Amino acid sequence: MFRSTRKGFTVTECLVVIAIIAILIALLLPATRRVREAAARTQCMNNLKQLVLAMHTFADTGTPAPNPSTGNTDSPAKRLFPAGCSGTGQTPEERLSWMVALLPYLDQASLYQQFDMKKGYAGNVPAAQTRLNTFLCPESKEAATLDAVTSYIAMSGVGHDAAWQPAGTAGNGFMGYDRLTSMTMIEDGASNTIALMETHFGLGSWARGGSSTLRGFDPADLPLYGDDRPFAGHAADKRLFGGQPAGMNAAMADGSVRFLRSSIDPKRLAAAITIAGGEPVDLD
Secondary structure (H helix, E strand, C coil), rough: CCCCCCCCHHHHHHHHHHHHHHHHHHHHHHHHHHHHHHHHHHHHHHHHHHHHHHHHHHCCCCCCCCHHHCCCCHHHHHCCCCCEEECCCCCCCHHHHHHHHHHHHHHCCHHCCCCCCCCHHHHHHHHCCCCCCCCCCCHHHHHHHHCCCCCCCEEEEEEEHHHHHCCCCCCCCCCCCCCCCCCCCCCCCHHEEEEEEEEECCCEEECCCCCCEEEEEEEECCCCCCCCCCCCCEEECCEEECCCCCEEEEEEECCCEEEEECCHHHHHHHHHHCCCCCCCCCCC
């Protein structure tokens, strides 16, 4: 009878194979991580772009200003962006946020119909508890552990009280609690004016008015970047060729999105946040 004389792997050969596999995994993991991080940054930029484009669609529908005291007439021709808050309530936190108004233009018409726009946040909690990825930065660890929050905030201007200021106030930004903004009011140019930014600090419900969705900027509140600071977004990646700096995405009022380094001069950032400051804007 014929018998095979073939032997199995030796212990040494098995160890060599395991070592080779381990080396390949070690080589592939950083590359996979880089691809995942790059995809997250791209998705974050896409989210911000969708939000600003939804604002423009909202404005193009000709929604009239509900409050003449803001300085804007009830004219559909004004093409006004949404105010920071809507619905009833004594404080901004008791009202609904601007994100609720955008739902029909973000393919969320059915969710929008679940909201009663005549009520405040407390009267809409069931619908407000819906988690929407469009409102979340994929790299936000905080957002991953919290339900129905947002990583993105609209900029009300320079100063922590900017959201309360009436139309025409120096230092005003893209949005206020009851202040309405049109393209013609953005005198610094839509491509030079920041509408939205991302943060990891003080995350709150996307459907709730107040600081979870609308904030002012104080150039003296330094450092400006970090997990417990005004802005945050994407960590530095020195593994990439040339290095990838830490920073955050910012959506401009024209719908374009720019990546801002964490080391950006606060004065330059403040200049880009105001809508009619007349300052030169340099975000590089």
